[in-house]
Amino acid sequence: MDTNDTxxxxxxxxxxxxxxxxxxxxxxxxxxxxxxxDGDGSGSSDAAPTENSTDDDSTEDGSDESDSExxxxxxxxxxxxxVGDVTFESPPETVFTRLTHHADMAFALGRGDGITAxxxxxxxxxxxxQYVERxxxxxxxxxxxxxxxxxxKEKLYDLDSDVHLADPAWLxxxxxxxxxxxxxxxxxxxxxxxxSLSDRHQEPAGEWVDGYEYYGLWEQFERVAEAFxxxxxxxxLAAVREDLLSTVDERLPPEEERPTxxxxxxxxxxxxxxxxxxNPGFLTSHTRPLGPRDAFERSVESGSVVDFETILxxxxxxxxxxxxxxxxTDMAGRRTAFEEDPVGSQVAAVxxxxxxxxxxxYQGPILNLFQIEMTAxxxxxxxxxxWPRYESGPYPEIPADERLFDRQRVADVINGDL
Numbered sequence: 001m002d003t004n005d006t007x008x009x010x011x012x013x014x015x016x017x018x019x020x021x022x023x024x025x026x027x028x029x030x031x032x033x034x035x036x037x038d039g040d041g042s043g044s045s046d047a048a049p050t051e052n053s054t055d056d057d058s059t060e061d062g063s064d065e066s067d068s069e070x071x072x073x074x075x076x077x078x079x080x081x082x083v084g085d086v087t088f089e090s091p092p093e094t095v096f097t098r099l100t101h102h103a104d105m106a107f108a109l110g111r112g113d114g115i116t117a118x119x120x121x122x123x124x125x126x127x128x129x130q131y132v133e134r135x136x137x138x139x140x141x142x143x144x145x146x147x148x149x150x151x152x153k154e155k156l157y158d159l160d161s162d163v164h165l166a167d168p169a170w171l172x173x174x175x176x177x178x179x180x181x182x183x184x185x186x187x188x189x190x191x192x193x194x195x196s197l198s199d200r201h202q203e204p205a206g207e208w209v210d211g212y213e214y215y216g217l218w219e220q221f222e223r224v225a226e227a228f229x230x231x232x233x234x235x236x237l238a239a240v241r242e243d244l245l246s247t248v249d250e251r252l253p254p255e256e257e258r259p260t261x262x263x264x265x266x267x268x269x270x271x272x273x274x275x276x277x278x279n280p281g282f283l284t285s286h287t288r289p290l291g292p293r294d295a296f297e298r299s300v301e302s303g304s305v306v307d308f309e310t311i312l313x314x315x316x317x318x319x320x321x322x323x324x325x326x327x328x329t330d331m332a333g334r335r336t337a338f339e340e341d342p343v344g345s346q347v348a349a350v351x352x353x354x355x356x357x358x359x360x361x362y363q364g365p366i367l368n369l370f371q372i373e374m375t376a377x378x379x380x381x382x383x384x385x386x387w388p389r390y391e392s393g394p395y396p397e398i399p400a401d402e403r404l405f406d407r408q409r410v411a412d413v414i415n416g417d418l
Contacts, residue, residue: 078193078226081213082169082204086191091229092162098148100124101282102165102194104364105221108237109230110416112140116159121145126327127359131370133394135411150174156185163227164189167196169208179207193227195220199362200281200302217282221365236413237365244369244405248289248376251383259317259379260295263287263358264306267323269337272311275322275361276302283361286371292318292379308343318379319349324357325395331357332391354378357390366410370395373404 079085094114097103103118107128118124125142132140146155148166153176156164168182171192186192197204198214215223218238225234252258263275276294277287279302295316300306311319319338324331335355338344349355356378359371374395377387385402412418 076226076229078223080193080195080220080223080227081211081215082167082195082208083192086193086227088163088191088227088229092190092227094159094161094163096148096151096156096159096161096164096166096190098151098166098171098194099196100128100360100362100367101196101199101217101220101364102224103142104128104366104368105224106165106228107140108221108365108414109225109228109233110414111228112142112414114162115142115145116161117146117148117151117155118142119147119149121147123326124360127323127325128367130325130327130394131359131367134370134397134407135366135414136408138411138414153177153181153185156189160189162190164192164194165224166192166194168192168194169204169212170196172208173205193224198281199283200279214281217285217363217368218365220282232418233413233416236418237369237410240405240409240413241365241369244372245289247404248372248384251380252291253380253383255291255293258291258293260314261287261292261318261320261379262295262311262314262316263320263322264311265322266334269334272306272308274300274302274304274306274310276300277320282363286363286368286375287320289372290376290379308338308341308347312343312347315347316349317352317354319347319355320358320375320378321355322358322361324390325359327392329357329392353389356387366414369405369410373398376404377402 073089075087075089077085077087092114093111094116095106095111096116097106097118099119103115103124106112106115121142121144125140128140128142132138146159151171164185168179168186171177171182172179182192195213195215197212198216198220201214203209204212218241222234222238225231261277263277264272265275266272274296275283276296276298277284277292278294295314297314300310300314321331321334323329324334335350335353338347338350338355344350356374358375359367363371373384374387376384377398381387384404385398388396390396
């Protein structure tokens with residue numbers, strides 16, 4: 001019998017039988033029962049996960065090992081909007097993701113090798129590895145994964161992931177996905193556990209509107225960590241972030257002394273997208289804490305297409321160039337495009353050689369730490385140490401006394417050395 005057919009008709013496959021002791025919950029596999037469904041994101045973190053093990057292959061009364069494990073295992077519950085409460089029988093090992101903030105979260109929790117899908121895997125594998133290069137003893141390989149920007153439902157059956165770190169409210173905005181489709185995957189494969197509309201506080205469509213909750217990047221990471229029974233890893237990384245933010249807060253100059261800045265993205269210099277730096281949502285989770293002044297003064301909507309004249313009118317002190325850290329990007333050539341244009345060359349950031357690379361806005365906790373550090377140096381070199389003039393290669397090797405967070409500590413947490 002085909003494995004997918006076995007899953008569809010509700011019969012536990014060998015994977016579920018081993019992992020969950022053959023128990024099937026009412027309304028779906030206990031691998032991930034979606035509780036409530038009201039999307040208010042409340043009430044799940046109170047159930048403390050318990051780790052159990054058995055020392056012997058059998059119990060004293062002669063029952064076999066699987067019976068012993070059934071009795072010892074305890075489920076735990078985590079919660080996230082818009083899904084609600086989700087019950088897990090054991091921590092997920094294989095992970096479907098759609099956007100890279102979720103892939104980074106799984107990676108941070110030691111599940112990088114368990115990721116089964118993500119958006120543009122080869123592109124983001126190259127970009128993330130630019131940063132991972134600076135984490136001793138840590139490796140990452142996302143190349144060749146299923147590209148899940150517009151996922152096929154049948155492919156999710158084939159991937160058979162233990163959890164889907166993706167937002168069902170966003171997924172149902174895609175052609176071919178309805179509420180019944182996401183419910184089917186949750187029941188027959190594994191639960192959804194993700195939130196993406198917090199990126200810029202987008203409004204969900206239709207039935208998802210009521211009770212949809214927005215999270216900061218690290219608030220969502222905490223909930224994802226609960227889903228993986230990885231509270232200790234989360235707390236260790238959160239402590240690194242708190243130290244980093246404290247350092248930033250202590251050294252930030254007064255607001256009136258801060259530079260004006262814009263963020264742009266342009267594969268082709270003929271079409272430049274501009275992004276503001278203080279909008280709500282996790283896309284600005286590395287720029288908001290640094291408080292640069294918006295060069296556009298809110299006259300340009302984030303994500304708009306602009307030209308050199310619009311940028312000159314804003315005349316930013318600093319230009320942050322999205323994608324500039326991606327392998328193969330010609331940062332020198334992108335600077336030259338500004339320098340050789342009669343209008344672009346007049347911009348203050350160009351004249352003062354302050355066009356700096358950025359990584360990605362859809363960042364998770366690991367990329368967020370690096371991007372707070374790099375952006376602090378790009379905006380405030382006198383306070384945080386100068387950012388090297390980057391043209392290619394991995395994240396620059398910052399002198400030890402100028403680093404704003406402990407690389408070794410982050411590497412140890414990812415590798416499980418707590």
